[in-house]
Amino acid sequence: MESSRRILSLLMENEAGALSRVVGLFSQRGYNIETLNVAPTNDKSLSRLTLTTIGDERKIEQITKQLNKLIDVIKLVDLTEGSHIERESMLIKVRATGAMREEIKRTTDIFRGQIVDVNSTLYTIQLIGTQQKLDAFIEAVKDANILEVVRSGVSGIARGEKILSL
């Protein structure tokens, strides 16, 4: 069976220890978490957690069932099963001197990023997009000196009428 990347998004009780149960499940059963993103929703009693993982059909089915079995997890969706929007944000600090200074500015514009902090030798750039787009940006500026990369992990939402709520 072929492995593929999946985006699993779930609603869980916003309670102490809930996150550790999700993360613990992955290490306990030998699954991988590629990215992880979690925050409360408009309903303060709920957290939305989104993670990406890689596995074949059977492994993903088992991960999905095991996550659903956790008492704190209320609902779960595999966003990759349908049409969806995926976003990740990144803050990246690069050395920007000499000819590279203008080059990085241009690349940032092409990727529709924003320079959010600047001094005589550095740019801090903010970029939002799919995981792939952020990877591409890092690739594009790799000749410059990348000093620090902070990524939020993937979050996502289904397109159209499909809603993950109680």
Place this chain on the structure above:
Amino acid sequence: MLDKDSEKPDQAAPSKGLAEVTPEAEMLSGGEMLVRALEEEGVEFIFGYPGGAVLHIYDALHKHSKIPHILVRHEQAATHAADGYSRSTGKTGVALVTSGPGATNAITGIATAYMDSIPMVVISGQVQSHLIGEDAFQETDMIGISRPVVKHSYLVQRVEDIPGILKKAFYLANSGRPGPVVVDIPKDLSAPWEKRPFHYPKTVKMRSYTPSIKGHSGQIKRAVEELLRAKRPIIYSGGGVIQGRASEALRALAKHLNFPVTSTLMGLGAYPGSDRQFLGMLGMHGTYEANNTMHGSDLILAVGARFDDRVTNTVAKFCPDATIIHIDVDPTSISKTVPSHLPIVGPARETLEEMLEQIQAIEARDGIANKVDQAALALWWKQIDAWRAEQGIYTSNRFDDTTDAIKPQEVIQLLHELTQGKAFVTSDVGQHQMFAAQYYVFDEPHQWINSGGLGTMGFGLPSAMGVKLAHPDSTVVCVTGEGSIQMCIQELSTCTQYKIPVLILNLNNGYLGMVKQWQDMQYEGRYAQSTYQDSLPDFIKLAEAYGHVGMKVTDKSTLREKMQEALEQSKTQLVFMDVYVDPHEHVYPMHIAPNGAMNDMWLSKGERTENGK
């Protein structure tokens, strides 16, 4: 050693977060709330051990509780005893331990219960709220350390939350797929001066937990079609049939269809072991007939079983012709190791009952007594009976009983005979466990109490205490070995204190027998750390030191008489029966691994199946 905070503070002012006071609400401390909650839940025994963090709770128990508390000698035993109580009654077992080492000692018992889906509520003390995270005396992160081995857990954060949390804990423990639930209570939240209004919820509803209460009728319909079409069927029954109280439903369905039945180690007794349709246990030490029938089947109806590695042997070679119908209340058990063709998520009893109803409706409609292909089924039974005749576990002797040495198998057979098959049998882990499973023919559910999933040595004696307390008028026998019994032997003292008369049947072979068996078979008989013959205690003197009766058996000719005497005496006193058995006996059949199929077995030291060769 106790901490220094036990004095009452100057001011007994209630802290913030006070629930709304209704005029009729009684004001109780956290400790008192816990006691009341346990009473509301109908708890019959608390197995526990006091310590600093649970002193308030113990004081509340002492002052207010009518529930008997059994003081064990090690917290592992508290959880095993609660577990044995639960396995023999179907009710939720309760253990109470202190923080730190009390909590960590309980972990083995919690994990044991988790692996076998046993309902249990474990209450652990925790250091005071403001000390959590400071590496305080006897602090351990119980929620963290128990997380992989609990169904769920709660760290109590406010006194007024205690009733609601306890209600949820008991509900979670004994619904859906049962399991242990930990409730960790910081010491300050059980203090007698922190009183809050007490409301015990009548019902519980959790938006994040909705266990299946009924199988999908459409899936059941499809399953019924497969059942009626089968030519070489088998029912593979597991512990879920016992936990799901589905024994009667299973018997009714199997009888109606005249299908052969096999069982996992955990499911023994759900279907009567002495019934003609029962083939014995399957798996690594399953019977020749059960493993062959599984392998040759064209349809497997799996109920409350989980296709674990001790059953399947090599998954890729598992039952090549079989269509698999899998009923389980826990969807994660379905298609976890072996893909299921027809999954049914639902409780065992209700699902089996609906299956039979649907079958009977079809038969009534068509005016046929039994829709199954009777000619095919008769052929199948003929084949099964041929397997039984060749190498069956009960039709021929699977061990040599003509030698002078006492064979462990015959000890179990004799125990079965002398107890008319009606005893509760607990066991530890190893060869004696397999011999008990194979040769004590269990006819009723809840009768066979052993640690199947985790394989916990030390389980036998404390679990027997829980069983005996729940069934004071029944014979309770702990079948053990000289290795396992020493892992929780301190409980002999608990049995003295509470006058718990169980029979300990120690199959003493002077080796860690199952380890030795593997070393014989795979390591050319190099017994790395599997014997201690020169340092075994005199178990007779040891039993006597605790005030019990010790009885040694070395001579085969006296075995029957001694066992009769032991059974008689154990009506009033704990009897430790130390039986010296043949140290070189192996458990057979045994799956050939690695790369063997279900029907590849060692049948004795020199004999193996020759499938397709």
